[in-house]
Amino acid sequence: MSKVMIMDHPLIQHKIGLIRKIDTGSKDFRQMISEIAMLMCYEATRDLKLQDVEITTPICTTTVKELQGKKLAIVPILRAGLGMVDGMLTMIPAAKVGHIGLYRDPETLNPVEYYCKLPADCSEREVFVVDPMLATGGSSVAAIQMLKDKGVNNIRFMCIIAAPEGLKKMQEVHPDVDVYIGAMDDHLNDHGYIVPGLGDAGDRIFGTK
Numbered sequence: 065m066s067k068v069m070i071m072d073h074p075l076i077q078h079k080i081g082l083i084r085k086i087d088t089g090s091k092d093f094r095q096m097i098s099e100i101a102m103l104m105c106y107e108a109t110r111d112l113k114l115q116d117v118e119i120t121t122p123i124c125t126t127t128v129k130e131l132q133g134k135k136l137a138i139v140p141i142l143r144a145g146l147g148m149v150d151g152m153l154t155m156i157p158a159a160k161v162g163h164i165g166l167y168r169d170p171e172t173l174n175p176v177e178y179y180c181k182l183p184a185d186c187s188e189r190e191v192f193v194v195d196p197m198l199a200t201g202g203s204s205v206a207a208i209q210m211l212k213d214k215g216v217n218n219i220r221f222m223c224i225i226a227a228p229e230g231l232k233k234m235q236e237v238h239p240d241v242d243v244y245i246g247a248m249d250d251h252l253n254d255h256g257y258i259v260p261g262l263g264d265a266g267d268r269i270f271g272t273k
């Protein structure tokens with residue numbers, strides 16, 4: 065079964081409180097989504113493996129640590145996932161970035177695919193899929209399936225707000241995917257929005273409503 069990590073860092077909790085407020089405008093919302101993604105990336109990469117390497121300083125030779133194993137890629141789910149990319153890249157500047165375009169049909173709540181462009185060597189990388197919202201789970205479960213269909217098998221998923229319904233679905237369909245959650249909310253309303261949530265993340269990031 066996958067690992068689920070719910071963030072307990074005070075800075076993350078504080079910033080999530082700010083983005084929930086109805087009065088927080090796009091500029092501040094965007095800025096804080098990016099900061100939260102950076103802090104969550106720091107926490108979610110705690111278990112990356114290190115190896116010893118010999119180097120030479122200006123003074124002598126010594127042994128230092130460097131990351132071992134697979135290189136990383138970040139795959140935001142469009143649109144709202146785009147808001148998390150800058151913060152992730154601040155922590156992992158050498159990561160490659162793929163994009164998966166999905167929107168949720170407002171009537172059926174089913175995800176509709178419209179774009180997919182991944183790094184050529186994506187199947188050899190450890191991939192962080194990012195989207196601020198895990199609601200019914202339809203979008204993130206479908207995005208991860210798209211990656212698996214292209215041979216990617218080392219996947220983690222990071223969201224800022226999750227509903228229990230979405231987490232349950234993710235664990236049922238993709239039990240191999242570790243999930244990093246900023247805050248666990250209460251439930252979904254009749255329109256599939258997370259309660260208390262923060263509204264429509266994409267619209268708030270891009271100012272489209």
Ligand SMILES: O=P(O)(O)OC[C@H]1O[C@H](OP(=O)(O)OP(=O)(O)O)[C@H](O)[C@@H]1O
Nearest residue numbers: 142143144167168199200201202203266
């Ligand atoms: O778990 P689900 O029920 O699938 O809902 C979550 C999805 O809904 C939102 O995207 P949306 O469809 O609003 O697209 P957008 O990012 O372009 O606004 C959100 O960013 C997730 O991708």
Ligand SMILES: O=c1cc[nH]c(=O)[nH]1
Nearest residue numbers: 199257258263264265
């Ligand atoms: O609450 C929700 C649910 C889906 N997508 C969002 O942006 N917000």
Ligand SMILES: [Mg+2]
Nearest residue numbers: 264265266267
């Ligand atoms: Mg949206």
